[in-house]
Amino acid sequence: MTAATTVVQAGRAALGARVMSAIAPHGWSRLGVLWLGILLLAFVLPANGVTSAFLQGSAATAFGAIKDALLLGLFILVILTGRIRRVPVPIVVIVLMIVSLGLVSGAWTSSFTQAAYGWRNDFLPFLALIVTPAVLDRRHVPILATVFVVVAQIAAITTIVTWSQGLKWLFTLGVFPVPEGEPFPSSLFVAGSIVPRGFSPYTAPNESAAVATMMLAVLWTRPRWPLWLKAGLTVLPLVAIYLTQSRSGYLGLALLAAALVSWAIFRARPEMTWAFLTIMAAAGIAGITLYLFIDKVVSHIADPSLIGHSDSLLENIPFLITHPFGYGLGMVGPRALNYSSDAILVESFFLLLAIESGILVMLLFGVLLVYLFQGGVRARTLDGFLPAAVIAASVVSFTVLPTLQEGPVAYTLWILCGMGVVAARAGGPSRPVARSAIERVDGPSTPMPTAPETGAATPDGAPSRRRRALAGASGEGDDGRRGSRRSLRGAGDDGA
Incomplete structure (x- = not known):
């Protein structure tokens, strides 16, 4: 064996060791490769809607179940290996309470299949908030963030290309012609328009806009990416959000921008943050109040979609009083129409949880969001701020719409929040000392x-x-x- 061959082999071995160190820093025997499951989800989630539309029958169901089976498997391994100890205790307690109370509400559902389907859609994704910080190390966060940003660019291109096809795309997906007895997909259109809203590769426009705004939150919380790169990568998602014509997406962009500016102000002048947030909150409340007054009192026909959302919220609030412990697992929301024609359709994921599984579950959901948002604000690093940025970008969407009942949206939210928890955990809490x-x-x-x-002290001082x-x-x-x-x-x- 020549010296050159020895050098080449040594170089290959060193390169292989470095690659293995990045993929499995703790070694295969310690299940350090579990993070690859999260990496796989980053690719599977955007493809869920379009791929399932092209597949038939059981094949479509099987593809949609990949993410659920993967998450359950990772959760079991996290429990068995003790990695759950890496997750902050409040997150573990709140998430397990939400998931468990969701299971309990299945007692009010007559069909086991319907209850299982409802738990899978509404509660299973919460486990991603435990699994993600349990399996990720600090070095994985920038890798996953980069993958999410790249996948977001591909998704945005898909939205633009499919929107340009117009009605032809709906025929390609099999949405048109509408089967007899099926409702017209009015959510894919703006009232009075025959041009479909952008939505692919996700299932609907609002869901597509929600994920796109969350992806922008990932992009703009990259601490070491140059400003010109962030600006360039923002263009396609912005175009995609515009094509969805989603008001919740537009408001999400505004809140995301406010959150990022607030964080920057907090870093520079901590005493100015509350003033900025107060002004933003007052402006938002005033704008929404004026919009509702004009729509409901002055014209009442200005925005039929908005009227539908507000009426749905008002009509379903009484269920909180008549069924404080839940109406039944899998019996609320658009997905419930798969099993029942008398499903309760509600325009808010908060109310969906409350009506389906009880007021306590809705309150726990709110507490979880506050805990994550506060943790992001207190984080030392910009990528540790990710949970607060993601929640700001999506809170309008799941407050006025049941967008989190769609698996790809819910999984994305909780995985990104988990990534932020890992980044904040590595950076430590924010305790700036002047x-x-x-x-x-x-x-x-x-x-x-x-x-x-x-660097030791000299003898004249300790x-x-x-x-x-x-x-x-x-x-x-x-x-x-x-x-x-x-x-x-x-x-x-x-x-x-």
């Missing part, structure tokens, strides 16, 4: 003399633990470099 605070502790003009290499703790909290080392070797490695992992 330089003046350090100076007040150790004095502004008496720097601690240190040894040239070790090492300042307080100074090191403050420097560590602010992310600064005594020598002006950021953090310890471990924190430098963590920052290097976030190279995406």
Whole structure:
């Protein structure tokens, strides 16, 4: 064997070791490859709607069940391997309570099949919020974020291309001609228009807009991507959202922008954040109130779709009083029409959970959102802010529409929130310490003399633990470099 051959083989071995370290940092024996299941979901979720439309019968059902089987399998492994301990306790408790109470409400459903279908659509996706932070390491977050952004570009191109085909695309999917006895797909059109709204590769326009805004949240919380790259990658999703003609998508974009600006202001001037949020909230409330007044009082015919949404909310609120512990699993929402003609159709995922499984489940859902949003705001890093950004981008959608009853939307929301939890966990909580605070502790003009290499205090003074703790909290080392070797490695992992 020549020396050149030996060098080549050694190089291949080193490259293979680095690849394996990225794929399975903890080794195969410790199930470090579980994160690849989340990576697979990033590709499967956008393809769910269109692929299922082209497949027939059991094949379509089997493809749609891939994500559910994968999530359940990962959840079981997370329990058996003890990785669930990596997930914040409040998330585990709240999610398991929501999922368990959802199962209990199945007692009010006469059909086991319908109850199982309802649990799969409405409650199973919540488990992704446990699985994702349990199986991901810090180095996986930038990889998954990049994949989600790339897939979002492909999805946006799909929306644009299929929208350009107009009615022809609906015939290709088999939506037209409408089978006898089936309702007309009015949600695919704006009132008075014969041009379909953009929606593919997802099942409907509002769902497509919700996912696109969440993908923009991923893009704009990439800490090391240059501004020009983010701006360029924003164009296609923006066009796709515009083609969906989804008001919830437009409002989601506005809230996402407000959340990102607020985070930037908080980093620069913490005292200005609440003023900014107060102004934004007041403007939003005033705008919505004026819009509703004009629509309901002045004209009442200005926006039939809006009237339908508001009337649906008002008509279904009494169910919260008559059925405070739930009406029945799988008996509420558009998906319930697959099993029952008398399903309760409600225009809010909050009300869907409350009517289906009880008011307590709806309250737990709200608490979970608040916990995730607060955790994102308190995160040290921009990618740790992802949960708050994603919730801001999608909250309007699932508040006025049952968009989270669609698996691809719900899975995407909880996976992205889980990624943000991992990023925040690695970065630590946000505890900014001003330089003046350090100076007040150790004095502004008496720097601690240190040894040239070790940084140890000289004999005339003990090492300042307080100074090191403050420097560590602010992310600064005594020598002006950021953090310890471990924190430098963590920052290097976030190279995406």
